[in-house]
Amino acid sequence: MSKRTLGLTAALVLGVAGLAGLPASRAHAAPAADIKCHLKFSLAGWSALYQHAEGSGHIVCDNGQRAAVSINMVGGGLTAGKFRIDNGTGEISHVRGIQDVFGDYAEAGASAGVIKSGSAQVLTKGTTSIALAGSGEGINLGVAVDKFSIKPVSH
Template sequence: MIKRSMGMMALVLAMAGGMAATGSARAADANVDCNLRFNLSGWSIIYKHAEGSGTITCDNGQKASVKIEVIGGGLTAGKYRIDNGKGEISHVRSVDDVFGDYVQAGAEAGVVKSGQAQLLTKGDTSLALAGTGEGVNLGVSVGKFSIKRP
Protein backbone atom coordinates (compact mmCIF):
# COMPACT_ATOMS: atom_id res chain seq x y z
CA MET A 1 0.00 0.00 0.00
CA ILE A 2 2.80 2.42 0.90
CA LYS A 3 4.69 1.57 -2.30
CA ARG A 4 1.54 2.20 -4.35
CA SER A 5 0.92 5.57 -2.61
CA MET A 6 4.55 6.61 -3.14
CA GLY A 7 4.30 5.62 -6.80
CA MET A 8 1.11 7.68 -7.22
CA MET A 9 2.70 10.65 -5.46
CA ALA A 10 5.75 10.45 -7.74
CA LEU A 11 3.47 10.34 -10.78
CA VAL A 12 1.45 13.36 -9.58
CA LEU A 13 4.63 15.34 -8.85
CA ALA A 14 6.09 14.46 -12.26
CA MET A 15 2.88 15.58 -14.00
CA ALA A 16 2.79 18.82 -11.98
CA GLY A 17 6.40 19.51 -12.89
CA GLY A 18 5.64 18.86 -16.54
CA MET A 19 2.68 21.25 -16.45
CA ALA A 20 4.76 23.96 -14.78
CA ALA A 21 7.45 23.53 -17.40
CA THR A 22 4.82 23.73 -20.17
CA GLY A 23 3.37 26.93 -18.65
CA SER A 24 6.86 28.44 -18.41
CA ALA A 25 7.56 27.40 -21.99
CA ARG A 26 4.36 29.11 -23.15
CA ALA A 27 5.33 32.33 -21.37
CA ALA A 28 8.82 32.11 -22.84
CA ASP A 29 7.37 31.50 -26.32
CA ALA A 30 5.40 34.78 -26.09
CA ASN A 31 8.35 36.85 -27.25
CA VAL A 32 7.16 37.95 -30.70
CA ASP A 33 6.79 41.71 -31.18
CA CYS A 34 4.33 43.12 -33.71
CA ASN A 35 3.75 46.58 -35.15
CA LEU A 36 0.36 48.02 -36.10
CA ARG A 37 -0.04 50.78 -38.70
CA PHE A 38 -3.58 52.17 -38.86
CA ASN A 39 -6.00 54.92 -39.87
CA LEU A 40 -9.00 55.61 -37.64
CA SER A 41 -11.90 58.05 -37.62
CA GLY A 42 -14.73 58.52 -35.20
CA TRP A 43 -16.94 60.69 -33.08
CA SER A 44 -18.12 60.96 -29.51
CA ILE A 45 -21.02 62.54 -27.69
CA ILE A 46 -21.07 60.66 -24.38
CA TYR A 47 -20.93 57.47 -26.49
CA LYS A 48 -17.63 56.99 -28.35
CA HIS A 49 -17.36 55.16 -31.69
CA ALA A 50 -14.53 54.92 -34.22
CA GLU A 51 -13.64 52.58 -37.06
CA GLY A 52 -10.56 52.05 -39.14
CA SER A 53 -8.21 49.62 -40.76
CA GLY A 54 -4.56 48.75 -40.69
CA THR A 55 -1.78 46.23 -41.09
CA ILE A 56 0.07 44.21 -38.49
CA THR A 57 3.64 43.10 -39.15
CA CYS A 58 5.47 40.83 -36.70
CA ASP A 59 9.19 40.28 -36.26
CA ASN A 60 8.71 36.57 -37.01
CA GLY A 61 7.63 37.44 -40.59
CA GLN A 62 3.85 37.13 -40.08
CA LYS A 63 1.58 39.83 -41.46
CA ALA A 64 -2.18 40.51 -41.37
CA SER A 65 -4.67 43.12 -42.55
CA VAL A 66 -6.97 44.20 -39.71
CA LYS A 67 -10.19 46.05 -39.00
CA ILE A 68 -10.24 48.29 -35.91
CA GLU A 69 -13.25 49.34 -33.87
CA VAL A 70 -13.34 51.56 -30.79
CA ILE A 71 -16.46 51.60 -28.63
CA GLY A 72 -16.86 53.27 -25.26
CA GLY A 73 -18.51 55.89 -23.17
CA GLY A 74 -17.79 58.69 -20.78
CA LEU A 75 -17.73 62.45 -20.69
CA THR A 76 -16.57 63.05 -24.25
CA ALA A 77 -17.49 65.17 -27.24
CA GLY A 78 -15.88 65.53 -30.61
CA LYS A 79 -15.07 64.27 -34.05
CA TYR A 80 -11.58 63.15 -35.03
CA ARG A 81 -9.38 61.29 -37.47
CA ILE A 82 -6.03 59.57 -36.84
CA ASP A 83 -3.80 59.13 -39.89
CA ASN A 84 -0.74 56.89 -39.97
CA GLY A 85 -1.22 55.75 -36.40
CA LYS A 86 1.32 53.37 -34.93
CA GLY A 87 1.04 50.63 -32.38
CA GLU A 88 3.49 48.28 -30.73
CA ILE A 89 2.14 44.92 -29.59
CA SER A 90 4.21 42.85 -27.21
CA HIS A 91 4.07 39.50 -25.44
CA VAL A 92 2.48 37.40 -28.19
CA ARG A 93 3.42 34.05 -29.74
CA SER A 94 2.08 34.81 -33.24
CA VAL A 95 -0.02 37.29 -35.18
CA ASP A 96 -3.11 35.29 -34.14
CA ASP A 97 -2.64 36.48 -30.53
CA VAL A 98 -3.14 40.16 -31.44
CA PHE A 99 -6.82 39.77 -32.39
CA GLY A 100 -9.42 40.57 -29.75
CA ASP A 101 -10.56 43.31 -27.39
CA TYR A 102 -8.14 45.53 -25.50
CA VAL A 103 -9.20 47.55 -22.45
CA GLN A 104 -9.04 51.27 -23.15
CA ALA A 105 -9.17 54.27 -20.83
CA GLY A 106 -7.99 57.73 -21.70
CA ALA A 107 -8.23 61.45 -21.58
CA GLU A 108 -8.40 63.27 -24.89
CA ALA A 109 -7.87 66.92 -25.71
CA GLY A 110 -7.30 68.45 -29.09
CA VAL A 111 -8.47 71.13 -31.48
CA VAL A 112 -7.59 71.06 -35.21
CA LYS A 113 -4.51 68.83 -34.70
CA SER A 114 -5.49 65.97 -32.40
CA GLY A 115 -3.12 63.53 -30.78
CA GLN A 116 -3.50 60.12 -29.23
CA ALA A 117 -1.15 58.07 -27.04
CA GLN A 118 -2.43 55.15 -25.00
CA LEU A 119 -1.37 51.89 -23.45
CA LEU A 120 -3.98 49.12 -23.70
CA THR A 121 -4.00 45.55 -22.41
CA LYS A 122 -5.56 42.21 -23.24
CA GLY A 123 -4.43 39.76 -20.56
CA ASP A 124 -0.63 39.61 -20.78
CA THR A 125 -0.59 41.27 -24.21
CA SER A 126 0.14 45.02 -24.33
CA LEU A 127 -0.67 47.48 -27.10
CA ALA A 128 0.96 50.92 -27.06
CA LEU A 129 -0.73 53.35 -29.49
CA ALA A 130 0.43 56.68 -30.86
CA GLY A 131 -0.95 58.82 -33.62
CA THR A 132 -1.80 62.31 -34.78
CA GLY A 133 -4.65 63.61 -36.86
CA GLU A 134 -7.27 66.31 -37.18
CA GLY A 135 -10.45 67.15 -35.41
CA VAL A 136 -11.90 68.29 -32.13
CA ASN A 137 -11.95 65.91 -29.21
CA LEU A 138 -12.38 66.60 -25.52
CA GLY A 139 -13.19 64.39 -22.55
CA VAL A 140 -12.52 61.26 -20.56
CA SER A 141 -13.66 57.84 -21.73
CA VAL A 142 -13.48 54.11 -21.03
CA GLY A 143 -14.10 51.40 -23.57
CA LYS A 144 -12.58 48.77 -25.78
CA PHE A 145 -10.24 48.82 -28.74
CA SER A 146 -10.94 45.79 -30.94
CA ILE A 147 -8.63 44.33 -33.54
CA LYS A 148 -10.52 42.02 -35.91
CA ARG A 149 -9.96 40.20 -39.16
CA PRO A 150 -11.51 42.07 -42.12
Protein backbone atom coordinates (compact mmCIF):
# COMPACT_ATOMS: atom_id res chain seq x y z
CA MET A 1 0.00 0.00 0.00
CA SER A 2 1.45 3.40 -0.91
CA LYS A 3 1.96 6.19 1.61
CA ARG A 4 -0.78 8.22 -0.08
CA THR A 5 -3.32 5.36 0.07
CA LEU A 6 -2.37 4.69 3.70
CA GLY A 7 -2.87 8.39 4.54
CA LEU A 8 -6.27 8.48 2.80
CA THR A 9 -7.37 5.32 4.61
CA ALA A 10 -6.36 6.78 7.99
CA ALA A 11 -8.20 10.04 7.20
CA LEU A 12 -11.30 8.08 6.19
CA VAL A 13 -11.27 6.03 9.43
CA LEU A 14 -10.84 9.17 11.55
CA GLY A 15 -13.59 10.93 9.61
CA VAL A 16 -16.05 8.06 10.13
CA ALA A 17 -15.22 8.00 13.84
CA GLY A 18 -15.85 11.75 13.98
CA LEU A 19 -19.17 11.41 12.15
CA ALA A 20 -20.24 8.76 14.65
CA GLY A 21 -19.68 11.28 17.44
CA LEU A 22 -16.81 9.28 18.90
CA PRO A 23 -13.30 10.55 19.36
CA ALA A 24 -10.88 8.37 17.42
CA SER A 25 -9.36 7.02 20.66
CA ARG A 26 -12.79 5.87 21.94
CA ALA A 27 -13.73 3.97 18.78
CA HIS A 28 -12.34 0.81 20.41
CA ALA A 29 -14.47 -1.91 22.03
CA ALA A 30 -15.35 -1.88 25.73
CA PRO A 31 -12.51 -2.79 28.09
CA ALA A 32 -11.75 -6.48 28.36
CA ALA A 33 -12.97 -8.36 31.41
CA ASP A 34 -9.50 -8.94 32.81
CA ILE A 35 -9.71 -7.46 36.32
CA LYS A 36 -9.52 -9.84 39.28
CA CYS A 37 -11.32 -9.20 42.54
CA HIS A 38 -10.61 -10.84 45.88
CA LEU A 39 -13.30 -11.74 48.43
CA LYS A 40 -12.72 -12.33 52.16
CA PHE A 41 -15.82 -13.60 53.97
CA SER A 42 -17.42 -15.45 56.85
CA LEU A 43 -20.56 -17.53 56.47
CA ALA A 44 -22.80 -19.57 58.81
CA GLY A 45 -25.79 -21.74 58.05
CA TRP A 46 -27.71 -24.97 58.27
CA SER A 47 -29.27 -27.55 56.01
CA ALA A 48 -31.99 -30.19 56.29
CA LEU A 49 -33.04 -30.84 52.67
CA TYR A 50 -33.20 -27.02 52.36
CA GLN A 51 -29.94 -25.13 52.82
CA HIS A 52 -29.57 -21.56 54.07
CA ALA A 53 -26.50 -19.53 55.04
CA GLU A 54 -25.77 -15.85 55.57
CA GLY A 55 -22.55 -13.96 55.92
CA SER A 56 -20.57 -10.86 55.19
CA GLY A 57 -17.29 -9.89 53.65
CA HIS A 58 -15.14 -7.41 51.76
CA ILE A 59 -14.16 -7.30 48.10
CA VAL A 60 -11.01 -5.61 46.81
CA CYS A 61 -10.33 -5.48 43.06
CA ASP A 62 -6.97 -5.11 41.34
CA ASN A 63 -8.13 -1.74 39.94
CA GLY A 64 -8.55 -0.34 43.49
CA GLN A 65 -12.33 -0.68 43.78
CA ARG A 66 -13.62 -1.93 47.16
CA ALA A 67 -16.93 -2.84 48.73
CA ALA A 68 -18.37 -4.32 51.90
CA VAL A 69 -20.80 -7.09 50.91
CA SER A 70 -23.51 -9.33 52.29
CA ILE A 71 -23.66 -12.96 51.21
CA ASN A 72 -26.73 -15.18 51.08
CA MET A 73 -26.80 -18.82 50.03
CA VAL A 74 -29.94 -20.94 49.53
CA GLY A 75 -30.60 -24.26 47.90
CA GLY A 76 -31.94 -27.72 48.22
CA GLY A 77 -30.89 -31.31 47.85
CA LEU A 78 -29.90 -34.24 49.98
CA THR A 79 -28.15 -32.30 52.74
CA ALA A 80 -28.10 -32.22 56.52
CA GLY A 81 -25.97 -30.27 58.94
CA LYS A 82 -24.88 -27.02 60.52
CA PHE A 83 -21.69 -25.20 59.55
CA ARG A 84 -19.61 -22.05 59.87
CA ILE A 85 -16.82 -20.78 57.62
CA ASP A 86 -14.40 -18.21 59.00
CA ASN A 87 -11.71 -16.47 56.97
CA GLY A 88 -13.06 -17.72 53.65
CA THR A 89 -11.50 -16.44 50.45
CA GLY A 90 -12.65 -16.07 46.89
CA GLU A 91 -10.92 -15.22 43.63
CA ILE A 92 -13.33 -13.55 41.20
CA SER A 93 -12.31 -13.47 37.55
CA HIS A 94 -13.58 -12.18 34.21
CA VAL A 95 -14.87 -8.82 35.49
CA ARG A 96 -14.60 -5.28 34.08
CA GLY A 97 -15.19 -3.67 37.47
CA ILE A 98 -16.69 -4.31 40.87
CA GLN A 99 -20.27 -3.97 39.55
CA ASP A 100 -19.79 -7.26 37.64
CA VAL A 101 -19.23 -9.04 40.97
CA PHE A 102 -22.67 -8.35 42.45
CA GLY A 103 -25.59 -10.70 41.77
CA ASP A 104 -26.53 -14.37 41.87
CA TYR A 105 -24.17 -17.23 41.10
CA ALA A 106 -25.08 -20.86 40.46
CA GLU A 107 -23.25 -23.54 42.34
CA ALA A 108 -23.16 -27.30 42.38
CA GLY A 109 -20.96 -28.91 44.97
CA ALA A 110 -20.45 -31.75 47.39
CA SER A 111 -19.22 -31.52 50.94
CA ALA A 112 -18.52 -33.76 53.91
CA GLY A 113 -17.07 -33.05 57.31
CA VAL A 114 -17.31 -33.53 61.06
CA ILE A 115 -16.06 -30.97 63.61
CA LYS A 116 -13.49 -29.37 61.30
CA SER A 117 -15.02 -28.72 57.91
CA GLY A 118 -13.50 -27.53 54.66
CA SER A 119 -14.83 -26.57 51.28
CA ALA A 120 -13.69 -25.50 47.85
CA GLN A 121 -16.22 -24.52 45.20
CA VAL A 122 -16.45 -22.77 41.87
CA LEU A 123 -19.52 -20.63 41.15
CA THR A 124 -20.52 -18.91 37.91
CA LYS A 125 -22.62 -15.97 36.76
CA GLY A 126 -22.46 -15.65 33.00
CA THR A 127 -18.75 -15.39 32.20
CA THR A 128 -17.83 -14.25 35.73
CA SER A 129 -16.64 -16.98 38.08
CA ILE A 130 -15.65 -17.25 41.74
CA ALA A 131 -13.33 -19.88 43.16
CA LEU A 132 -14.17 -20.10 46.88
CA ALA A 133 -12.12 -21.72 49.61
CA GLY A 134 -12.63 -21.80 53.33
CA SER A 135 -12.49 -23.83 56.47
CA GLY A 136 -14.48 -23.77 59.64
CA GLU A 137 -16.43 -25.92 62.04
CA GLY A 138 -19.58 -27.92 61.83
CA ILE A 139 -21.18 -31.14 60.79
CA ASN A 140 -22.40 -31.42 57.24
CA LEU A 141 -22.99 -34.16 54.74
CA GLY A 142 -24.64 -34.03 51.36
CA VAL A 143 -24.96 -32.72 47.85
CA ALA A 144 -26.84 -29.53 46.98
CA VAL A 145 -27.43 -27.11 44.13
CA ASP A 146 -27.42 -23.57 45.45
CA LYS A 147 -27.78 -19.91 44.62
CA PHE A 148 -24.97 -17.82 46.04
CA SER A 149 -25.75 -14.06 46.13
CA ILE A 150 -23.37 -11.16 46.69
CA LYS A 151 -24.84 -7.72 47.35
CA PRO A 152 -23.14 -4.43 48.24
CA VAL A 153 -23.77 -3.15 51.76
CA SER A 154 -25.18 0.39 51.84
CA HIS A 155 -23.59 2.74 54.34
